[in-house]
Amino acid sequence: MVRRTIWAALALICILSFSRPAGAAGCPSEPDWSYSGANGPSNWNTLFPIQCGTGSRQSPFDIVTANVTKADLPKLSFHYNVADVLYLDHDDQVAFNHGNGNFIKIGKDRFDLINIHEHTPSEYTLNGQQFPMEIHLVHQNKQTGQLAVIGVFVVTGKENKGVKEAPSFNDPSTVALKLTGLIPKKRNYVRFNGSLTTPGENIALPRCAEGVLWTEMLTPIAMSSDQIAAFQDSAQVCWGTSITNRPLQPSNNRFLLSPRNVDP
Secondary structure, three states: OHHHHHHHHHHHHHHHOOOOOOOHHHOOOOOOOOOOHHHOHHHHHHHOHHHHHOOOOOOOOEEOHHHEEEEOOOOEEEEOOOOEEEEEOOOOOOOOOOOOOOEEEEOOEEEEEEEEEEEOOOOOEEOOEOOOEEEEEEEEOOOOOOEEEEEEEEEEOOOOOOEEEOOOOOOOOEEEEEHHHOOOOOOOEEEEEEEOOOOOOOOOOOOOOEEEEEEEEEEEEEEOHHHHHHHHHHHHHHHOOOOOOOOOOOOOOOOEEEEOOOOO
């Protein structure tokens, strides 16, 4: 498994090196924004005022469960292969091959998985609580272009078998995942309209684009402290900081909906 993963990763790196700027150790290269310094998240709204600074449905924000309304929502179903999935990059605006056939359905609408990334610590907070890590699984409807993101909080606990191969110091942007291990067994969630959480422009949408359909799972998954530390360390290598979350944005009294038959 490890040997197969390494060779697959090397093949992807060779392909991608001809199509995008190469960052240090295969990390993303973003000349006009970063996670620290003058181009860091606290300045994105100023650096990109039209796209990131003036919207009314920006992400992330503090999710307050007391403000959640029960509703008859379209059924959410996951159609993830159990096979390992490789992904490269910590820039959540870069889409690579995540394996064939991985998608979700919201009602009758299909959204194909186009990107997986993580943030340390979590970007959203839940009733004021921040988590050590958050996974974002980005999907897109091929017909409409609509983005649908599944957010999963991560707490420190037992080792997660869904992380088949964590990032390493020498290869910080390559991870092997078993997708079925990244979704909480309890499917309670909150759905709302939000935005992308970085200024990147590689999914054919403008910076911090709004109109993203968010589904934030309210039950966290667990990872071991070593697994979480591996993601933090890889962020440190790639970005020069282990802190890769955008500051909280105003919720602006947006609608928070949860399925009627599942407790939030």
